[in-house]
Amino acid sequence: MKVSLVLASAYAMRGDVRATLNLATALAERHDVEVISVRRQKEKPFFPVGPKVSMRSVVDARPGSGTCCRAGRCVPRWRCGGCCATSGQTS
Numbered sequence: 695m696k697v698s699l700v701l702a703s704a705y706a707m708r709g710d711v712r713a714t715l716n717l718a719t720a721l722a723e724r725h726d727v728e729v730i731s732v733r734r735q736k737e738k739p740f741f742p743v744g745p746k747v748s749m750r751s752v753v754d755a756r757p758g759s760g761t762c763c764r765a766g767r768c769v770p771r772w773r774c775g776g777c778c779a780t781s782g783q784t785s
Contacts (some may be wrong), residue, residue, distance in 0.1 A: 697727045704731035704749065707740045757759030 700712050718727045722744050729743070734751035743749065 695725045697721050697725045699727070700730045700732065702731075703733045703734040703735065704729050704751075705734055705739050711739070712741045715739065715741045715743050715747075718747045722746035724769075751783055 699718055701711060701714055702711075704711055704715065715729065718729050719742075721727045723746070727746065728748040728750060731749065731751045733753050733755055735755045737756065739749070
């Protein structure tokens with residue numbers, strides 16, 4: 695069975711993230727499990743993730759990823775109007 699779990703950010707240090715990643719790791723023993731993070735701001739999650747769990751993200755907000763995130767709004771850099779290039783702020 696395919697199981698998909700969605701989090702606002704699987705890379706944060708919060709209880710809901712820890713519980714979801716633990717659940718994903720446990721379910722991966724018998725199922726095909728993926729965790730979908732709406733926003734990715736770090737290279738790897740704070741909490742451990744089992745090797746059988748696949749990770750995906752909708753918006754990659756890491757520096758150098760091609761996405762501008764200011765004031766909580768993430769847009770492709772080509773749509774940010776140059777705010778990131780001039781100010782140096784990406785998150």
